[in-house]
Amino acid sequence: MLYIALVSSVIAVACAGELVRRSLHNRRHQRVLAADATCATLHTAALAAPALRRGLEPESAGRAIRHVRTLLGGAPVAIFDTREPLSSSGVESAHLAEATKLAAAVIAEKRMHVRKISCDDPSCQLDSSIAVPLVADDEPLGALLVFSPTAAPVLVNATREVARWVSGQLELADLDRSRARLADAELRALRLQISPHFVYNCLTAIASFMRTDPMRARRLLLDFADFARYSFRSSRNLTTLDEELRSIDRYLALERARFGSRLRVTVRVAPEVLPVNVPFLCLQPLVENAIRHGMEGKPGLGSVGVIARDAGAEVRISVEDDGVGMDPARLREILAGEAAESAGIGLANIDGRLRSMFGDSYGLVIETGIGAGTKVNLRVPKFLPHHHG
Incomplete structure (x- = not known):
């Protein structure tokens, strides 16, 4: 009986050790996946940044839009200035008119809106829109709109953070322009x-x-x-x-x-x-x-x-x-x-x-x-x- 008890203990310890090993392996695997996801996100952001650093214009928005969409998990997305849509990816033209009104509202109020959207197309799977203002130096420059079958909290938070990052790039663009104007003024002063x-x-x-x-x-x-x-x-x-x-x-x-x-x-x-x-x-x-x-x-x-x-x-x-x-x-x-x-x-x-x-x-x-x-x-x-x- 003692022999059987000892064998059982050894087996239990071995099983526990295997569970620990598997747990550590899984944790390492999760850390690797998290690191890969972080690298991919940073790489995508780096691809979008040069265009956004040129300011909020149709050409720069067009260059950045697909990278912004990737950051948001592939959801349809549109970028607006204070007057009109500059660029969109995956957004049906039927939704742009409603999106333009929503962009105007979030720009005027300087706060995020999450709304249901109406669509006459029975095959359309989009049900919700998330709109966040793009702000530089506390002044609204435009809006970022995302469309989804559902306004899941994770997508709402992601849209907010991506809009905050885009706003930061636009502030840097404004700073670059200010530096250029200052350099020109200093050069004129030097000539004088x-x-x-x-x-x-x-x-x-x-x-x-x-x-x-x-x-x-x-x-x-x-x-x-x-x-x-x-x-x-x-x-x-x-x-x-x-x-x-x-x-x-x-x-x-x-x-x-x-x-x-x-x-x-x-x-x-x-x-x-x-x-x-x-x-x-x-x-x-x-x-x-x-x-x-x-x-x-x-x-x-x-x-x-x-x-x-x-x-x-x-x-x-x-x-x-x-x-x-x-x-x-x-x-x-x-x-x-x-x-x-x-x-x-x-x-x-x-x-x-x-x-x-x-x-x-x-x-x-x-x-x-x-x-x-x-x-x-x-x-x-x-x-x-x-x-x-």
Whole structure:
């Protein structure tokens, strides 16, 4: 009997062990399924996001709609702006008129509606509609509508969350547009800071060569025209380093006409970085500052150096002069926008544009001191996000 009892105990333990093993296996299997579902959802969201980041328009809605439908388990879906349907998938035309009225209601009230739908088609299996407003900065931009045989709680919750995610993408789209408008405004402001004093001095220098050296005067006029054309061309936030340096070369030709042999300029650029995109007008104001503060108020020769070198994933650029330098406290005021523009042409503007485009770690780094000259360092990533162009 004892032997039988021992055998029974062993069998019970073995069975319990097998149950535990199966339970652990099932849990692992469930975790794998959950992880796969999460990955699939994130992948689908990633496919829809680029279109939604362009804003709520017919083309962007049309590109995103099938991915949004996938996120909602394949239920028929429609996306509306505040006036009309932009795109739909799986929605019969007979339902769009009723859907348009429902979209208008949820947009006006800024809250979700779940309603029964009426349909004259006896074969139609759709019975319910779920409508959620799409909101950015607390303002309704449109609505997301989902149709289903039944308004199951899980679908209602899923529709609410997908609409919230779509709204987030639309807010990012609005932020992108705001950043673009700000960048254009900053660029216009920078153009206005191109010194009228510089223009006057250039024209005076050119006029001085009209009789003594007409060919040089002609070349300088062409340089001035090319420099002005580049500086005031249609707004574009990025240019190539090669184009920026060509404009600087024309600018330097004009300044050499003013200062003659007093101005010494060294430019060293690694050829492989010439095609890299840089912010438009990010270097010319720095060179103008270097000449202005390196030459004015200092007797004798003045030196300016421009260096651009390859640093792996970045281009590192420096503009240096051996002029009178600046009090670091004064420099901090300039970068904070607390000093007059004449104190440092465009420094705060360029610093802000670099940070806005590439992140705070890409702001200007300036080395200076009274009587010690000034060196301005900047870094530009070689590979830029598409929307910065």
